[in-house]
Amino acid sequence: MRNLWLFMQGLDWSPLFISLKTGVVATVLCFFLGTWLAGMVYRARPALKAVLDGVLTLPMVLPPTAAGFFLLLFFSQRRPFGKYLFQAHGIRIVQTWTGCILAAAVIALPLMYRNARAAFELVDENLVYAARTMGMSETAIFFKVLVPSAQPGLLSGVVLTFARALGEYGATSMLAGNIPGRTGTISQRIAMVIQDGDYTVAGFWAAVITLIAFAVIVIMNLVSEDRE
Amino acid sequence: MGLRVDIRKKTGDFQLQVCFETDAGLHALLGASGSGKTMTLKCIAGIMTPDEGQISLDGRIFFDSGKKINLPPQKRRTGYMFQDYALFPTMTVLQNVLAAMGRKKDTGRAADYLRRFQVQDLADRYPGKLSGGQKQRVAMARIAAQEPALILLDEPFSALDSHLKWVLQNEMKSLLDTAGVPAVLVTHSRDEVYRLCSSVCCLQDGISERTLPVRDFFKNPETVTGARLSGCKNVAPARVVDGHTVEVPLWGIRLHFGSGLPADAPARIRAVEIRAHMFHAERGEEDDNVLCVGRYEVLEDPFEWNVSFFAAGNACAPHLSEDLAERGDLWKVIAEEDSAANSFAGEPSAAPLLWRTARDPRRAFTVPEKLYLNSSDVMLLRDSPASE
Numbered sequence: 001m002r003n004l005w006l007f008m009q010g011l012d013w014s015p016l017f018i019s020l021k022t023g024v025v026a027t028v029l030c031f032f033l034g035t036w037l038a039g040m041v042y043r044a045r046p047a048l049k050a051v052l053d054g055v056l057t058l059p060m061v062l063p064p065t066a067a068g069f070f071l072l073l074f075f076s077q078r079r080p081f082g083k084y085l086f087q088a089h090g091i092r093i094v095q096t097w098t099g100c101i102l103a104a105a106v107i108a109l110p111l112m113y114r115n116a117r118a119a120f121e122l123v124d125e126n127l128v129y130a131a132r133t134m135g136m137s138e139t140a141i142f143f144k145v146l147v148p149s150a151q152p153g154l155l156s157g158v159v160l161t162f163a164r165a166l167g168e169y170g171a172t173s174m175l176a177g178n179i180p181g182r183t184g185t186i187s188q189r190i191a192m193v194i195q196d197g198d199y200t201v202a203g204f205w206a207a208v209i210t211l212i213a214f215a216v217i218v219i220m221n222l223v224s225e226d227r228e
Numbered sequence: 229m230g231l232r233v234d235i236r237k238k239t240g241d242f243q244l245q246v247c248f249e250t251d252a253g254l255h256a257l258l259g260a261s262g263s264g265k266t267m268t269l270k271c272i273a274g275i276m277t278p279d280e281g282q283i284s285l286d287g288r289i290f291f292d293s294g295k296k297i298n299l300p301p302q303k304r305r306t307g308y309m310f311q312d313y314a315l316f317p318t319m320t321v322l323q324n325v326l327a328a329m330g331r332k333k334d335t336g337r338a339a340d341y342l343r344r345f346q347v348q349d350l351a352d353r354y355p356g357k358l359s360g361g362q363k364q365r366v367a368m369a370r371i372a373a374q375e376p377a378l379i380l381l382d383e384p385f386s387a388l389d390s391h392l393k394w395v396l397q398n399e400m401k402s403l404l405d406t407a408g409v410p411a412v413l414v415t416h417s418r419d420e421v422y423r424l425c426s427s428v429c430c431l432q433d434g435i436s437e438r439t440l441p442v443r444d445f446f447k448n449p450e451t452v453t454g455a456r457l458s459g460c461k462n463v464a465p466a467r468v469v470d471g472h473t474v475e476v477p478l479w480g481i482r483l484h485f486g487s488g489l490p491a492d493a494p495a496r497i498r499a500v501e502i503r504a505h506m507f508h509a510e511r512g513e514e515d516d517n518v519l520c521v522g523r524y525e526v527l528e529d530p531f532e533w534n535v536s537f538f539a540a541g542n543a544c545a546p547h548l549s550e551d552l553a554e555r556g557d558l559w560k561v562i563a564e565e566d567s568a569a570n571s572f573a574g575e576p577s578a579a580p581l582l583w584r585t586a587r588d589p590r591r592a593f594t595v596p597e598k599l600y601l602n603s604s605d606v607m608l609l610r611d612s613p614a615s616e
Contacts, residue, residue, distance in 0.1 A: 124312070124314065126310045126312065126314040127314050127316060127317075129270070129273070129275045129301070129308070129310075129314070130308060130310060130314040130316075131316075131327070132274070132275065132300070132301035132302055133273050133274075133275070133301050133302075133304070133306050133307070133308040134327060134328045134330075134370075134374055135302045135303075135305070135330050135374075136302070136327065137302065144316075144319075144327070145316055145318075148316075148318035148319075149316075149317060149318055151318070
């Protein structure tokens with residue numbers, strides 16, 4: 001018991017807070033962006049729908065390291081866009097916490113988008129038609145009819161997005177690197193300490209992230225059961 | 229003025245071709261399921277877009293493929309009652325009514341509308357907790373609150389039990405009378421058409437027929453589709469033999485028309501219709517047709533007898549002998565001659581007729597050997613207009 005206490009005291013806790021902060025901010029971003037994009041695709045013509053859906057789902061099926069590579073290519077300060085961001089606005093993405101968020105958000109966005117879109121498509125389309133005949137604008141229909149009716153689906157999207165953003169590794173390591181105390185998330189810490197053969201610390205962090213993911217899914221199940 | 233619809237739309241193998249107009253009162257679109265009724269309503273409301281044609285209301289153009297006009301549903305001001313009512317499940321009853329009021333939201337007025345349809349006590353409930361009848365009342369209040377220029381009703385009574393149906397049909401009548409705008413009812417029920425509507429137009433496989441005043445439609449539906457949709461049980465293809473005689477091979481009978489057939493009958497007449505209650509067991513008029521009852525089956529209804537019988541031959545005119553043995557089994561002869569040419573596609577070459585008669589509890593019921601039919605009770609039908 002005393003050993004555990006000493007272990008906990010000696011541990012660098014920064015990965016937990018970096019991961020949680022990254023997860024929360026990325027989830028908030030994904031919620032708004034993903035819901036908005038899902039609304040766009042929901043209303044798009046079939047051909048445009050197929051293309052947009054492909055682009056938005058890509059980060060989910062691509063290896064995260066490949067996604068991270070593209071992000072690095074885009075935001076590197078040695079490339080035009082990254083250079084512009086830094087010189088004109090003082091924004092640095094690579095090797096920063098902002099990079100952590102961006103990587104996690106890009107990887108987790110498809111989960112939010114797909115859940116939101118599926119939820120919108122489950123909404124009785126007659127509700128949308130009725131709203132149109134009643135003179136409601138498309139924006140009003142989105143916020144007053146579509147989003148409230150799709151609430152359960154949106155909620156499960158949020159939970160899955162958070163779980164995914166929390167554990168993101170591949171793209172984060174490419175874009176944000178692993179700077180202890182700044183960009184070192186739990187998953188990156190696990191990979192790092194394993195290289196030094198430190199199974200105790202790796203095991204502890206693996207247990208922490210498993211616990212958080214499990215808790216999140218249990219909460220989601222409880223909430224959705226509550227609705228029924 | 230009023231509502232004018234003339235549209236065509238193709239989706240897959242289905243071809244919609246609808247043309248009708250209506251001024252005031254309720255116009256019925258009568259058709260079986262899958263005949264394109266709901267699609268027509270959606271085109272009028274602007275939820276679907278026809279391929280070509282025109283839709284206008286009181287001179288205001290909703291849709292004109294020639295002039296490239298297609299008003300969005302938001303600007304058409306139609307009160308649309310969906311089959312499942314489409315109440316917003318995340319809004320209370322009151323909020324549902326308020327949502328229909330556009331920019332002039334007014335809780336007091338919304339409450340008035342709820343009171344008018346006797347649902348003021350449900351104002352704070354969510355639609356999921358309402359019964360079918362309550363939902364429909366809320367849907368009616370919502371349409372009234374919208375102050376629409378046109379009301380569209382998609383099978384509004386199909387989900388209700390028969391008693392509630394009757395009550396709500398009366399309330400619907402009051403909604404329509406108060407609104408005083410043209411309205412279209414989509415239905416497969418002839419009873420609803422008769423009770424509520426002033427004009428009717430049949431729809432068969434996406435193609436609309438001529439619009440008729442409701443009373444005229446039930447007197448003579450004109451076409452085979454109309455006859456079937458108006459609830460007639462006895463419809464069969466027929467052939468004009470001469471100026472006084474029509475032959476119905478499916479039933480194995482010839483019908484004599486004492487006052488003669490119209491001059492254009494041979495070109496026009498394709499089928500006949502006989503209402504099930506038009507047969508009678510005693511001779512009425514002198515020139516009644518006689519049908520011998522062959523094999524039959526009797527089905528009991530609460531207030532009626534239904535006799536499904538095969539005509540075992542008939543003497544088509546009173547001046548011919550009623551002794552049918554002498555004439556042989558006429559129906560057999562005809563059936564053999566023309567069974568393939570004259571039977572409806574996929575139907576047997578001999579079909580029974582249905583005779584329906586009121587029950588008299590004081591008397592035992594026996595099926596008579598002969599039934600009589602006046603030729604004035606036989607409707608002559610033409611073909612339904614075919615797809616172009």
